[in-house]
Amino acid sequence: MSLGPEVTFFVDLLAIYSIYIIINTSLNLEFGYAGIPNFGKVLAVGVGAFVAAAIPGRIFASMAGIEGDYIADNIAIMSGVNAWLVDNTGIGFTVFFVTLGIAAAISAVIGIATAYPAIRLRGDYLAITLLALAEGMRIIGINYADIAGGTLGVQLPDPLVWLPADLRFPIATLGLVAMATIAMIYSDRLIRSPLGRLLRAVRDNEVSAESLGKDVTRARVKTIMVAAAMAGIAGAMYAFYAGSTIAFAYDRINWTFWPFMMILIGGLANNRGVLVGTFIFVLVRKLITFYKDSVQEFVPFDVVWLDYLLLGVILIVILLYRPQGILKERATPTIHIEGHHDTPVYVRLKNIARRLVYG
Amino acid sequence: MPILEMTNVRKIFGGQTVLDGIDMSLDAGRVYHLIGPNGSGKTTLINVISGALEADGGRITYDGHDITDMRMLQTYKLGMARTFQIPQLFENLTVLENTLVATGENSGESYRRAAFHNTWKGDEGRAVNIAQDALAKSKILDKQQIQSDELSGGQSKLLEVAKAIAGDARILLMDEPIAGINPKLAHSIFEMIRTMARTSNVTFLIIEHRLDISLGYADYVFAMDRGKIVASGTPDEIIADKRVAESYLGK
Ligand SMILES: Nc1ncnc2c1ncn2[C@@H]1O[C@H](COP(=O)(O)OP(=O)(O)OP(=O)(O)O)[C@@H](O)[C@H]1O
Ligand SMILES: [Mg+2]
Numbered sequence: 001m002s003l004g005p006e007v008t009f010f011v012d013l014l015a016i017y018s019i020y021i022i023i024n025t026s027l028n029l030e031f032g033y034a035g036i037p038n039f040g041k042v043l044a045v046g047v048g049a050f051v052a053a054a055i056p057g058r059i060f061a062s063m064a065g066i067e068g069d070y071i072a073d074n075i076a077i078m079s080g081v082n083a084w085l086v087d088n089t090g091i092g093f094t095v096f097f098v099t100l101g102i103a104a105a106i107s108a109v110i111g112i113a114t115a116y117p118a119i120r121l122r123g124d125y126l127a128i129t130l131l132a133l134a135e136g137m138r139i140i141g142i143n144y145a146d147i148a149g150g151t152l153g154v155q156l157p158d159p160l161v162w163l164p165a166d167l168r169f170p171i172a173t174l175g176l177v178a179m180a181t182i183a184m185i186y187s188d189r190l191i192r193s194p195l196g197r198l199l200r201a202v203r204d205n206e207v208s209a210e211s212l213g214k215d216v217t218r219a220r221v222k223t224i225m226v227a228a229a230m231a232g233i234a235g236a237m238y239a240f241y242a243g244s245t246i247a248f249a250y251d252r253i254n255w256t257f258w259p260f261m262m263i264l265i266g267g268l269a270n271n272r273g274v275l276v277g278t279f280i281f282v283l284v285r286k287l288i289t290f291y292k293d294s295v296q297e298f299v300p301f302d303v304v305w306l307d308y309l310l311l312g313v314i315l316i317v318i319l320l321y322r323p324q325g326i327l328k329e330r331a332t333p334t335i336h337i338e339g340h341h342d343t344p345v346y347v348r349l350k351n352i353a354r355r356l357v358y359g
Numbered sequence: 360m361p362i363l364e365m366t367n368v369r370k371i372f373g374g375q376t377v378l379d380g381i382d383m384s385l386d387a388g389r390v391y392h393l394i395g396p397n398g399s400g401k402t403t404l405i406n407v408i409s410g411a412l413e414a415d416g417g418r419i420t421y422d423g424h425d426i427t428d429m430r431m432l433q434t435y436k437l438g439m440a441r442t443f444q445i446p447q448l449f450e451n452l453t454v455l456e457n458t459l460v461a462t463g464e465n466s467g468e469s470y471r472r473a474a475f476h477n478t479w480k481g482d483e484g485r486a487v488n489i490a491q492d493a494l495a496k497s498k499i500l501d502k503q504q505i506q507s508d509e510l511s512g513g514q515s516k517l518l519e520v521a522k523a524i525a526g527d528a529r530i531l532l533m534d535e536p537i538a539g540i541n542p543k544l545a546h547s548i549f550e551m552i553r554t555m556a557r558t559s560n561v562t563f564l565i566i567e568h569r570l571d572i573s574l575g576y577a578d579y580v581f582a583m584d585r586g587k588i589v590a591s592g593t594p595d596e597i598i599a600d601k602r603v604a605e606s607y608l609g610k
Contacts, residue, residue, distance in 0.1 A: 186474055190473045193476070194473065195469065200456075204451055209460065210430070210431045212460055212461045212522065335480060
């Protein structure tokens with residue numbers, strides 16, 4: 001059995017969509033809801049990927065008794081590890097999930113360590129500081145080969161190596177979809193809670209929040225931690241999915257600017273906006289890549305620039321004509337209040353049913 | 360024993376002495392007025408007491424605590440709330456949500472519990488009752504579902520009052536709470552304030568310019584001019600005071 005190009009296209013689309021959904025919900029939590037302009041978003045994603053590149057492969061190699069220098073002999077060691085993983089799927093999954101946990105924890109700690117000195121800075125200064133620190137992470141990754149192989153990159157162990165080759169990516173994609181769904185539900189629950197309200201309040205008016213006894217700094221620090229943990233998990237999962245990691249790939253364009261663009265298109269502080277904005281962005285990019293050759297005849301420049309151009313135009317049009325994004329920020333009621341215009345559908349149905357039954 | 364006491368409080372802005380040795384003493388459960396011409400330092404005094412600004416000298420004690428160097432976050436926790444001359448609202452939140460933020464600690468505000476509705480819905484139910492009660496007292500309950508940046512100036516002032524009274528504050532510092540509000544509504548706000556003082560022993564320090572409406576509700580008045588308390592006494596004494604008439608009422 002072999003998958004057709006349409007299936008591969010769809011699987012790829014879904015995989016990258018899911019990864020960006022995790023990253024973008026975490027960025028929306030930080031920026032859309034809490035107002036923290038994290039221009040160093042790539043930091044947590046990259047740290048997650050580096051953890052996945054550096055840790056599980058070494059664990060498996062030592063468990064399987066494979067000798068050699070992890071970086072220099074990486075390809076040989078990884079083929080040994082993957083052969084061993086075929087018979088050790090249980091251990092494979094366990095280490096995989098432990099790695100996600102470690103990625104989340106280390107990303108959260110580094111997120112705090114980098115944000116803490118800057119947390120009291122306002123908007124632009126905080127953004128610039130985080131941007132610079134994230135750049136530092138990439139440079140460390142490139143120059144310190146022990147982490148992720150430096151300029152050559154490293155292969156990752158594949159916990160799904162026991163699957164038939166054709167099913168490996170579709171099944172891995174299902175895992176990504178599941179994680180994206182969890183991230184979405186988690187973030188939506190956070191937002192529809194007193195915490196969500198507090199974050200929006202801190203974002204709208206810091207002075208007033210403080211005058212009402214709210215610890216603004218603490219709320220920001222915790223938000224950065226949680227968002228970094230989510231992005232770290234996304235980075236680690238992406239590295240596992242791709243099967244290899246290279247520090248160059250964790251640049252600010254793909255993992256900071258694009259995510260900002262997606263949530264700006266969809267609408268800040270609206271989780272449905274994240275779904276919509278991310279979908280538009282990922283689809284446009286994927287279509288351009290997929291039809292690259294056929295498009296090339298119609299454009300007078302190298303087609304690789306087309307997505308920058310097209311997405312830039314989309315962003316400008318949206319910011320000009322609908323600056324709040326496609327979907328607006330909405331009230332996030334925590335409990336049902338009679339007559340509330342934003343009553344969830346299921347509560348309305350329940351009320352109608354109750355009226356029918358009890359008259 | 361007074362609940363709030365200031366001795367020789369000073370504030371200097373770039374060489375300009377805005378608070379020039381303020382001494383004040385407030386007893387619990389009474390309604391105090393702070394009056395004075397524009398620029399006399401009234402707002403600055405509230406900012407210094409609440410901890411929005413640091414004092415440059417002197418000492419402020421509240422309920423046995425030295426609060427001179429405390430920030431707003433800390434004075435709030437001790438039971439002090441305030442309103443702002445220019446309303447400070449959460450503009451993307453509804454009127455009800457604005458007031459809910461002001462209802463004090465809520466277990467649902469922690470990351471550990473927020474995602475689990477059951478762990479905080481009790482707190483939240485109580486908070487909604489408190490918030491709606493505060494909105495009703497502030498005569499703005501009918502606007503509870505409206506996004507707060509759609510409110511008029513007067514309505515914003517009412518919401519500002521609701522936010523201040525929604526917490527459990529023992530002392531409320533209010534900066535021109537009825538500015539831009541029609542006289543009938545303004546009277547009912549001051550009636551509510553007097554009731555809170557009488558029945559719940561809450562202390563009020565209220566900056567007000569519209570003395571025709573507010574003075575009747577004051578137990579005691581401090582008159583400021585150029586950073587100093589120039590007179591203090593009952594409303595009748597203050598109206599009769601020559602210095603006040605010169606600096607303020609006569610103007
Ligand atoms: N942050 C600040 N920096 C510099 N000067 C300030 C600051 N805040 C207030 N001032 C000055 O301090 C003086 C007192 O201002 P304040 O706002 O306390 O007066 P006020 O009595 O509240 O007046 P109004 O009745 O107009 O509200 C004014 O001269 C004002 O310009
Ligand atoms: Mg003032």
